[in-house]
Amino acid sequence: MDLTLLTASALASGIKKREYSAREVAQAFLDRIKKTEPAVQSFITVTGERALEKAAKVDERLGRGEDMPELAGVPIALKDNICTEGVRTTCASKMLRDFIPNYSATVAQHLEKAGLIMLGKLNMDEFAMGSTCENSAFQTTKNPFDTSRVPGGSSGGSAACVAAHEAPLSLGSDTGGSIRIPASFCGVYGLKPTYGAVSRYGLVAFASSLDQIGPFARSAADIRALFSVINRRDPRDMTSLDESLFKRADSSGWVIGLPEEYFGDGIDGEVRDAVLKAAKTFEKMGHRVRPVRLALSEYALPVYYILSSAEASSNLACFDGVRYGYRAPEYDGLFDMYCRTRSEGFGSEVQRRILLGTYVLSAGFYDAYYKKAQKARAQIMAEYAAVFDEADVLLTPVSPQTAFRFGERTADPVKMYMTDICTVSVNIAGVPALSAPCGRDSRGLPIGMQLIGRRLSDYGLIDMAERFERHTGVMDTMTPAV
Amino acid sequence: MIGQEEIRHIAALARLRIPDERMEQMAKDMNSILAMVDKLAGLKDDAQIPDSLPTMPAGSVREDTVRPSQPREAVLANAPESYAGCFVVPKTVE
Numbered sequence: 001m002d003l004t005l006l007t008a009s010a011l012a013s014g015i016k017k018r019e020y021s022a023r024e025v026a027q028a029f030l031d032r033i034k035k036t037e038p039a040v041q042s043f044i045t046v047t048g049e050r051a052l053e054k055a056a057k058v059d060e061r062l063g064r065g066e067d068m069p070e071l072a073g074v075p076i077a078l079k080d081n082i083c084t085e086g087v088r089t090t091c092a093s094k095m096l097r098d099f100i101p102n103y104s105a106t107v108a109q110h111l112e113k114a115g116l117i118m119l120g121k122l123n124m125d126e127f128a129m130g131s132t133c134e135n136s137a138f139q140t141t142k143n144p145f146d147t148s149r150v151p152g153g154s155s156g157g158s159a160a161c162v163a164a165h166e167a168p169l170s171l172g173s174d175t176g177g178s179i180r181i182p183a184s185f186c187g188v189y190g191l192k193p194t195y196g197a198v199s200r201y202g203l204v205a206f207a208s209s210l211d212q213i214g215p216f217a218r219s220a221a222d223i224r225a226l227f228s229v230i231n232r233r234d235p236r237d238m239t240s241l242d243e244s245l246f247k248r249a250d251s252s253g254w255v256i257g258l259p260e261e262y263f264g265d266g267i268d269g270e271v272r273d274a275v276l277k278a279a280k281t282f283e284k285m286g287h288r289v290r291p292v293r294l295a296l297s298e299y300a301l302p303v304y305y306i307l308s309s310a311e312a313s314s315n316l317a318c319f320d321g322v323r324y325g326y327r328a329p330e331y332d333g334l335f336d337m338y339c340r341t342r343s344e345g346f347g348s349e350v351q352r353r354i355l356l357g358t359y360v361l362s363a364g365f366y367d368a369y370y371k372k373a374q375k376a377r378a379q380i381m382a383e384y385a386a387v388f389d390e391a392d393v394l395l396t397p398v399s400p401q402t403a404f405r406f407g408e409r410t411a412d413p414v415k416m417y418m419t420d421i422c423t424v425s426v427n428i429a430g431v432p433a434l435s436a437p438c439g440r441d442s443r444g445l446p447i448g449m450q451l452i453g454r455r456l457s458d459y460g461l462i463d464m465a466e467r468f469e470r471h472t473g474v475m476d477t478m479t480p481a482v
Numbered sequence: 483m484i485g486q487e488e489i490r491h492i493a494a495l496a497r498l499r500i501p502d503e504r505m506e507q508m509a510k511d512m513n514s515i516l517a518m519v520d521k522l523a524g525l526k527d528d529a530q531i532p533d534s535l536p537t538m539p540a541g542s543v544r545e546d547t548v549r550p551s552q553p554r555e556a557v558l559a560n561a562p563e564s565y566a567g568c569f570v571v572p573k574t575v576e
Binding site for chain 2: 296298299305313321324331334337338339340352355358359360369412414
């Protein structure tokens with residue numbers, strides 16, 4: 001039996017029944033990584049030995065008859081912006097090439113307590129800034145469905161490794177679509193939880209008011225199982241919410257809103273047709289579908305790039321060559337040391353966003369850009385609150401098109417930013433959204449649909465995707481080329 | 483429109499230095515990004531919205547109690563340069 005073909009829930013059940021050991025499972029995935037990594041390149045660091053040791057410990061505890069958590073012994077991999085004690089955490093940046101954290105992020109601690117086995121750390125766009133994973137300072141992760149195409153970003157490694165069966169589960173982070181876009185490009189599930197559902201302590205910050213960690217998996221049930229491990233209030237993150245607010249929900253009968261702004265000219269015809277077909281399927285399943293309006297959608301992208309860049313310019317000020325990370329080898333005095341360190345350590349996209357963020361916060365431009373964007377954010381949040389009076393959930397495409405070829409958008413930053421047009425408003429509003437596979441285009445590339453819910457409705461979105469998965473058998477068609 | 487001089491000024495504020503050979507491209511990129519974000523000027527302000535606002539409902543804050551911090555050696559282990567338990571920085575006074 002090829003263990004790497006199983007879902008996390010099936011693996012967990014087999015490990016508990018002692019049909020195979022956690023060590024055998026970890027070894028099977030490490031073998032798979034060895035075989036597929038030359039083509040996919042999703043891992044920056046593989047922690048094979050550590051994984052086998054931890055798996056053996058789970059086996060020992062099960063052998064003693066201990067009652068273990070639901071996902072004990074199941075392998076997982078983490079985006080490389082989540083701090084892991086003693087394991088290099090690079091953010092795919094030259095700046096943190098050799099950074100070894102002396103503490104673990106809260107989510108990593110939860111995984112450890114739940115008995116999950118970390119296989120390694122995953123490639124991403126540098127400091128999570130990008131939509132294709134092409135901004136990594138180290139390597140280019142390929143889409144497992146077509147290795148001449150991008151996996152999406154910024155959590156490209158997190159999506160590609162799950163799609164390529166290198167791990168049954170992974171964690172990524174989403175600031176403006178960074179979980180949902182790669183999930184849709186790679187034919188897997190990816191949840192951007194409600195802001196506050198998951199602790200950000202130990203996540204290297206990009207834009208603190210928008211960042212959220214979330215799970216990737218190949219089944220909706222696995223998303224639920226992993227989300228329930230990491231959905232915990234954390235006293236070290238004052239924006240985190242009590243898990244008791246997140247109720248298991250039954251989505252049957254939910255009214256689905258189709259925001260017409262998300263089905264317009266910029267959306268590829270095959271993507272539009274697949275998402276509208278999914279809406280028809282939901283109708284057959286007993287849901288009512290109705291058109292809704294999100295008239296402020298056209299302002300979401302400017303608001304997002306102003307606010308996220310402003311926050312990034314502040315958050316990334318800590319990389320100054322003093323306490324950790326890269327320091328330029330040659331400099332003349334303190335100011336020069338800062339400038340050389342940051343200009344040599346950061347890649348060009350990160351520098352562009354720091355410049356934009358500094359500009360919109362600078363004297364004379366603050367009111368026109370930052371303050372205006374904050375007000376617009378409040379308007380967008382109010383619009384979302386109102387639309388959920390008309391519908392329980394919104395159904396949209398995740399990205400205007402399926403995975404494109406390497407280099408297709410790197411020359412034009414604005415063209416690249418348009419990749420995020422369907423996802424950024426969700427982070428601005430702080431609501432949850434799930435990217436779920438809903439079909440493949442004529443080239444065989446996966447198409448993702450986005451289910452957007454009210455704050456705290458994360459479990460309802462997962463329930464809805466699980467019903468769709470059962471009704472359509474969509475995951476049976478998501479077989480990657482590698 | 484943002485010019486090269488202004489970009490140099492902003493870069494200095496951000497402790498970045500854009501080399502001359504990359505400046506033309508950077509100015510082009512910045513101007514195309516600004517043209518995109520300038521679209522926001524078309525949005526009518528909602529008079530109901532205050533100038534500053536809590537963007538998200540926060541969880542609750544924890545008690546401010548003294549707890550052990552990370553050991554000094556562990557923190558210094560990632561420093562580019564350290565000496566006698568301190569971070570070393572270039573001389574800052576003449």
